Amino acid sequence: xxxxxxxxxxxxxxxxxxxxxxxxxxxxxxxxxxxxxxxxxxxxxxxxxxxxxxxxxxxxxxxxxxxxxxxxxxxxxxxxxxxxxxxxxxxxxxxxxxxxxxxxxxxxxxxxxxxxxxxxxxxxxxxxxxxxxxxxxxxxxxxxxxxxxxxxxxxxxxxxxxxxxxxxxxxxxxxxxxxxxxxxxxxxxxxxxxxx
Numbered sequence: 001x002x003x004x005x006x007x008x009x010x011x012x013x014x015x016x017x018x019x020x021x022x023x024x025x026x027x028x029x030x031x032x033x034x035x036x037x038x039x040x041x042x043x044x045x046x047x048x049x050x051x052x053x054x055x056x057x058x059x060x061x062x063x064x065x066x067x068x069x070x071x072x073x074x075x076x077x078x079x080x081x082x083x084x085x086x087x088x089x090x091x092x093x094x095x096x097x098x099x100x101x102x103x104x105x106x107x108x109x110x111x112x113x114x115x116x117x118x119x120x121x122x123x124x125x126x127x128x129x130x131x132x133x134x135x136x137x138x139x140x141x142x143x144x145x146x147x148x149x150x151x152x153x154x155x156x157x158x159x160x161x162x163x164x165x166x167x168x169x170x171x172x173x174x175x176x177x178x179x180x181x182x183x184x185x186x187x188x189x190x191x192x193x194x195x196x
Contacts, residue, residue, distance in 0.1 A: 062087050085109055137163060144184075
């Protein structure tokens with residue numbers, strides 16, 4: 001491995017989310033030191049994923065077949081779809097282990113500033129799924145950002161009267177302290193208050 005190959009690897013690693021040039025350099029040095037234990041198996045795993053990974057034709061999840069394990073499972077509730085912005089959000093919901101329905105990955109959010117419209121996302125596919133899969137509830141699990149809320153309102157307008165629409169609760173997180181929360185979170189929590 002030449003110095004330029006190592007520099008190329010560092011540059012590629014630095015493009016990953018959460019890694020800057022310094023973190024990438026440390027990671028690459030660690031991989032080189034643990035070549036047999038980490039670097040070679042990592043390279044093999046990355047090659048395998050590069051060949052086998054694909055997007056689910058139904059929901060947009062990432063897996064190794066055209067239809068992901070979630071969509072293929074007969075144990076999943078078929079009347080509910082949880083709409084998320086990205087695959088990482090779907091995986092976060094799955095880690096929680098509380099939702100037993102199916103998902104729909106939008107691939108982002110509407111953004112006038114970035115020129116992202118409904119046709120750039122999988123919103124038309126969602127509307128088709130609601131009609132063809134006998135969906136009774138659509139859960140909008142979008143991030144509490146301006147673009148996320150804009151997207152949620154757009155989807156709600158498109159599906160109004162066709163299906164029950166719900167969204168995730170917003171406000172003070174479990175274990176959260178008011179002093180550390182921003183004004184928007186406190187406002188959402190106050191507006192969504194419930195009787196004890």
